Amino acid sequence: MATIIRWRPPPVPADPKQHAQAVAEAVATAWHGQYGSSLNEVAISVVAALAVAGQHGPPDPDMPELVANLDRARFAELVKRIWLEWSIVRPDLVPRARMLWTCLDGNLDDALLRAVHSVGQAALRRGVWQLGAEQNRRHEVDLLGTVLQAVTSAKAKQARGQFLTPECVTELMGRMVEPPPGRSVMDPAAGTGRMLLGAARAMREQGLDPADAEWWANDIDPLAAALCAVNTDMWDLGFRVVVGCGDGLLTAWTGEALRQRQAAIDELLGYVEVARKEAASRHVLNLPAPKDPLMQHLRAARPAPPRQAPPHSSTFDAASAYQGRLF
Numbered sequence: 001m002a003t004i005i006r007w008r009p010p011p012v013p014a015d016p017k018q019h020a021q022a023v024a025e026a027v028a029t030a031w032h033g034q035y036g037s038s039l040n041e042v043a044i045s046v047v048a049a050l051a052v053a054g055q056h057g058p059p060d061p062d063m064p065e066l067v068a069n070l071d072r073a074r075f076a077e078l079v080k081r082i083w084l085e086w087s088i089v090r091p092d093l094v095p096r097a098r099m100l101w102t103c104l105d106g107n108l109d110d111a112l113l114r115a116v117h118s119v120g121q122a123a124l125r126r127g128v129w130q131l132g133a134e135q136n137r138r139h140e141v142d143l144l145g146t147v148l149q150a151v152t153s154a155k156a157k158q159a160r161g162q163f164l165t166p167e168c169v170t171e172l173m174g175r176m177v178e179p180p181p182g183r184s185v186m187d188p189a190a191g192t193g194r195m196l197l198g199a200a201r202a203m204r205e206q207g208l209d210p211a212d213a214e215w216w217a218n219d220i221d222p223l224a225a226a227l228c229a230v231n232t233d234m235w236d237l238g239f240r241v242v243v244g245c246g247d248g249l250l251t252a253w254t255g256e257a258l259r260q261r262q263a264a265i266d267e268l269l270g271y272v273e274v275a276r277k278e279a280a281s282r283h284v285l286n287l288p289a290p291k292d293p294l295m296q297h298l299r300a301a302r303p304a305p306p307r308q309a310p311p312h313s314s315t316f317d318a319a320s321a322y323q324g325r326l327f
Contacts, residue, residue, distance in 0.1 A: 012127035016140040017167070023047065023126040023143065024150035030122035031151055035115035040151045041223050042112065045100040046119045047128060047147050048230050049082040054132030055234060056089065064129045068121065072113040075120055080104055086233075091268035092310040095260035096229035096243045099222055138234050139204065142167070144227040145192030170194035171201065184321035186216035188248030193217055193228040193235075200235055211238025216321045218244040218253050239310040242321075254318035262313035269309060 013019045031043040050067075057063060070078060083101035087094050108116065131137050173195050187195045196217060200210040215237045219225040225245040232241045242261060246253030 010125055010127045010130075012130055016131070016137040019127060019131055019137060020141045020143040020146045021150075023123055023128050023131065024146040026122040026126045027119050027147055028150040030118040031115060034118045035111060039103070039112070040148075041099065041103045041226075042116060043119045043151050044144065044147050044223070044227065045083075045103055046079055046116055047123050048100060048144055048227070049079045049086075050120065050123055050128045051132035051138070051143060051234065052086050052230065053082045054129040055138065056086070057133075064124055067129075068124055070117075072117040075117050076104065076108055076113055079116070079120070088268065090233050090310075091264045092239065092241065092261050093229040093233060093243060094264040094268075095257070096245060097226045099226050100230070132234065135236070139236065140201070142192055142194050142197055142231060143234070144231055145194060148192060148223070148227060167194060171198035173198060182212060182214075184214040184216060184317070186218075186321045188216075188218045188253070190217035190219050190228050190243075191221075191224050192219075193231045196228075196232065196237065197235055200237060209238075211236060211240075213238075214240040214242075214316065214321060216242045216244075216254070216318075218246060218248050218257070220245065220247060240316070242313075242316060251318070251322060254322070258313040258316060258318065265310055265312075 013022060027043060027047055031040070035043075053063070053067075067075070067078065080101060083104075087097075087101075090097075104116075128143075131141075131143060171194075185196065185199050187193070190196065196215055203210045203213070215232060217225075217228050217232070219228060222245050225243060229241075229243040232243065242254070242257050244253035244257030246256065
């Protein structure tokens, strides 16, 4: 008989940075203990999905308990489902973030399923759901960058030349920008976006809404760029966001990022039209809705699609944004 986990909201550190560090350390221990040092993007995908679910879902106290009691296979399916729902809300970020769910494609073997489940349990116990759900927490910290650093070995970081700039430095550099509403901020070597976070925090302290600015980010590492894309949503930077993946010393990444962004938006709009027709057919034929308790909760927690499509890529001015780059 399966053990039923009774959910109680875990105690979490008052400091959001300590909270993120606690999640990251627990995840790293769980992942390396179950799977080793490879496929780190899978572990990070799980953490990001749970944080995103906490952010976009309603304040439903039953959801974490339902998630905690899923078996390995169903938990992995839930992670995929969360990313599917998120991609509907943020099609503009899909070109960059896609690798966070494609790494879960195919039939996962038992060892990987066990590791994915273990990471999810560890992250939930450390309060990843609350960190995503509480705006004043997720706006203060780079959870995904912290997890990336925790699960990546020192040898791997050295081989790839990948070291995130210390938060105190990125926050200072971001605060030096403090863009007025309507202006652009660009970081062509953004990593997971910590300098953008510093700029957004400075804006909020001045009573400004970061969603009124235009944000450009790029990194040559696909995983860092993927996490940066999700971070721009977690930090509520709005829909005027472009995230690229290429050589930040060149400007070619801006045009390619805009092209990929618009293609993803157009693709989703096509799917939405098909789904609208399918829903109409379901209503006419009086087809039943799913009865599964988890699926019912997921339907209730499903984030509402934006009232309008993200702004067209033709409305972005890469040349002007390049003048506002952080360095």
